[in-house]
Amino acid sequence: MDLISGLALGIETAITAEALLFCFLGVTVGMFIGVLPGIGPLAAVAMLLPVTYHLEPMAALIMLAGIFYGAQYGGSTASILLNLPGTSTTAVTAIDGYPMAKQGRAGVALFITTLTSFFGGCFAIVLLMSFAPALGAMALKFSSAEYFSIMLLGLIAAATMSLGNPVKGVVSVVAGLMLAMVGMDTTSGQLRYTFGILELQDGLNLVAMAMGLFGVAEILKNAGTPERDASQLQKVRMRDLVPTRKDLSQCWKPTIRGAGIGSFIGTLPGAGPTLAAFLAYALEKRVARDPSRFGRGAIEGISAPEAANNASTQAAFIPTLALGIPGDAAMAVLLGAMMIHGIQPRPEFFTEHADLFWGLVISFWVGNVMLLVLNIPLIGVWVRILTIPKRILFPAVTFFICVGVYSVNNNPFDVLMVIVFGLIGYLMNAFQYPTAPLLMGFILGPMIEQHFRRALLFSRGDLTTFIDRPISAAFLAAALILFVATLVPSLKARFAKTAAAKKTREGAGAE
Amino acid sequence: MSDFNRNELLAALVVVGLGAGYLIIAIGYPMGTVVRMGAGFFPVALGVLLIGLGAVLAWQSRRAEKTAVELRLRPFVMILGGILAWALLIDRIGFLPATAILVLSCALVERETTWRSALLLTAGLCAFGWLIFIVGLKIPMSALGG
Numbered sequence: 001m002d003l004i005s006g007l008a009l010g011i012e013t014a015i016t017a018e019a020l021l022f023c024f025l026g027v028t029v030g031m032f033i034g035v036l037p038g039i040g041p042l043a044a045v046a047m048l049l050p051v052t053y054h055l056e057p058m059a060a061l062i063m064l065a066g067i068f069y070g071a072q073y074g075g076s077t078a079s080i081l082l083n084l085p086g087t088s089t090t091a092v093t094a095i096d097g098y099p100m101a102k103q104g105r106a107g108v109a110l111f112i113t114t115l116t117s118f119f120g121g122c123f124a125i126v127l128l129m130s131f132a133p134a135l136g137a138m139a140l141k142f143s144s145a146e147y148f149s150i151m152l153l154g155l156i157a158a159a160t161m162s163l164g165n166p167v168k169g170v171v172s173v174v175a176g177l178m179l180a181m182v183g184m185d186t187t188s189g190q191l192r193y194t195f196g197i198l199e200l201q202d203g204l205n206l207v208a209m210a211m212g213l214f215g216v217a218e219i220l221k222n223a224g225t226p227e228r229d230a231s232q233l234q235k236v237r238m239r240d241l242v243p244t245r246k247d248l249s250q251c252w253k254p255t256i257r258g259a260g261i262g263s264f265i266g267t268l269p270g271a272g273p274t275l276a277a278f279l280a281y282a283l284e285k286r287v288a289r290d291p292s293r294f295g296r297g298a299i300e301g302i303s304a305p306e307a308a309n310n311a312s313t314q315a316a317f318i319p320t321l322a323l324g325i326p327g328d329a330a331m332a333v334l335l336g337a338m339m340i341h342g343i344q345p346r347p348e349f350f351t352e353h354a355d356l357f358w359g360l361v362i363s364f365w366v367g368n369v370m371l372l373v374l375n376i377p378l379i380g381v382w383v384r385i386l387t388i389p390k391r392i393l394f395p396a397v398t399f400f401i402c403v404g405v406y407s408v409n410n411n412p413f414d415v416l417m418v419i420v421f422g423l424i425g426y427l428m429n430a431f432q433y434p435t436a437p438l439l440m441g442f443i444l445g446p447m448i449e450q451h452f453r454r455a456l457l458f459s460r461g462d463l464t465t466f467i468d469r470p471i472s473a474a475f476l477a478a479a480l481i482l483f484v485a486t487l488v489p490s491l492k493a494r495f496a497k498t499a500a501a502k503k504t505r506e507g508a509g510a511e
Numbered sequence: 512m513s514d515f516n517r518n519e520l521l522a523a524l525v526v527v528g529l530g531a532g533y534l535i536i537a538i539g540y541p542m543g544t545v546v547r548m549g550a551g552f553f554p555v556a557l558g559v560l561l562i563g564l565g566a567v568l569a570w571q572s573r574r575a576e577k578t579a580v581e582l583r584l585r586p587f588v589m590i591l592g593g594i595l596a597w598a599l600l601i602d603r604i605g606f607l608p609a610t611a612i613l614v615l616s617c618a619l620v621e622r623e624t625t626w627r628s629a630l631l632l633t634a635g636l637c638a639f640g641w642l643i644f645i646v647g648l649k650i651p652m653s654a655l656g657g
Contacts, residue, residue, distance in 0.1 A: 174557055178558075223617075224622070389623070391618055398613065422594075449553045456545055460546055
């Protein structure tokens with residue numbers, strides 16, 4: 001299917017009253033969740049999952065996707081105004097966004113981040129439209145060996161490219177793979193790690209895991225701490241939003257660079273928007289004529305990372321839809337939600353579900369425009385959301401998590417698992433083990449095992465099958481390069497630097 | 512030894528222990544051959560890998576920065592306890608009372624919360640949840656009773 005007829009089909013499916021309504025609902029909730037510090041898009045999806053059961057897969061998908069990219073827009077608000085990132089992906093925006101707010105330029109910062117977010121998102125959608133079906137066509141020729149190799153690449157990317165100690169990232173991925181083994185082995189029917197518990201035979205519940213690791217763990221960390229001080233919040237009025245000509249001329253190049261980096265990182269399986277934002281920021285600092293301005297309210301410091309994290313979120317749909325391999329942890333949850341709706345993303349997706357794919361692409365455009373329109377005139381409303389106190393927010397979120405998880409199987413057992421994963425997530429955060437790679441490992445675990453076994457069955461036990469096939473060999477080489485690059489001291493120093501930056505930010509946030 | 516970090520070492524040893532426990536169970540599953548791999552092959556490999564990684568982390572902990580781990584009992588007990596109560600009671604006493612217990616327990620974690628505001632929030636969320644989830648979305652939960 002060519003681009004034009006694809007777009008026509010997409011417009012036909014996505015420009016209906018129902019689709020528009022759910023797109024609106026998705027991006028609004030995403031934006032709302034994104035603004036609130038501490039609750040990420042993963043928690044939002046579980047809360048809205050029960051709402052989608054009665055919907056057509058198309059509407060459900062449009063809405064769930066809208067939450068993800070909507071949250072990217074909203075995340076910058078708390079970063080700029082309170083120096084508290086709404087989502088981890090916008091943490092880097094706080095470095096220059098908060099100083100801008102202190103200089104009385106919060107309105108400009110919010111306006112610029114909205115514009116650059118829009119640009120980054122659109123940039124990546126164009127890539128998605130032109131690139132994803134081609135990748136899908138190529139992937140039709142993939143056999144198990146290629147699938148194994150690309151998943152290995154994705155896992156290594158997820159482990160080593162998270163911030164902090166890469167060994168801990170690998171531990172997290174391996175733990176995820178281990179948890180994926182729980183339940184019945186599809187090949188032999190053998191029960192593994194079920195400990196005689198009936199509910200574990202189907203494996204652990206993804207939604208319960210995501211809610212525990214990213215919802216409850218976060219609440220446990222922040223509950224009972226002093227209420228954040230909202231009195232320092234500036235009033236942001238419409239006329240404060242207007243950037244100067246100098247602002248605009250300073251930020252258009254960084255925005256394009258950021259969108260490029262974000263799209264590239266997003267397309268890699270396993271590497272998410274947080275990394276994209278950090279890399280975009282690092283690049284801007286390096287190419288800037290006067291790097292000392294960074295950290296003191298440089299407009300490049302907010303425009304590049306915001307373009308990058310939004311581009312990355314959209315580009316992450318490329319491997320997710322074309323290969324069924326999630327671009328990052330958030331995509332992993334979306335993938336799980338798609339499976340609940342009976343959609344299995346794989347290379348055939350573009351021909352079998354052409355209407356879904358193009359409808360989704362069109363909904364991305366619609367959603368991004370909606371966010372732009374929602375964001376700028378209503379900026380005062382979003383700012384006020386920041387003043388919702390934890391004593392109202394946390395009980396409500398916990399309640400929605402419980403109902404959302406329960407409704408997946410109508411089984412309270414899954415809710416008990418939320419407690420377990422909440423504790424695990426809390427401990428992992430406390431000891432600085434990243435939790436997102438664990439989810440990646442869990443999602444890819446069953447697939448990577450199956451493809452590994454099948455590849456060796458086809459090759460009659462010959463391990464060279466993974467390097468004899470050129471595409472598979474290329475993926476493995478990329479994985480190896482990534483792995484070695486992590487061990488190279490110069491890169492290590494950069495990781496240490498970003499970790500240090502993270503620490504100072506956390507320190508500032510705790511004040 | 513001045514920069515020795517006991518918490519980091521402890522976490523690394525837990526990783527080793529988890530790997531070992533996982534491995535012991537994995538050995539009980541059929542390994543199969545390389546061509547026809549059994550259910551035990553992958554788990555054994557993962558168990559060995561985790562033990563190795565834990566060992567690397569234990570080695571690294573000599574130079575790790577000190578991490579302070581604070582444990583605040585109140586939010587743990589009240590939030591996790593609230594969720595536990597909800598999970599155990601939802602099929603026994605129904606959606607409304609289970610939700611009331613959950614919301615109250617979570618609301619009272621914050622010391623700023625007054626009983627009045629906690630009760631208002633509880634009533635609000637119960638009514639809202641009942642309307643959306645039971646009346647609207649028809650999730651099979653009984654409002655009252657099992």
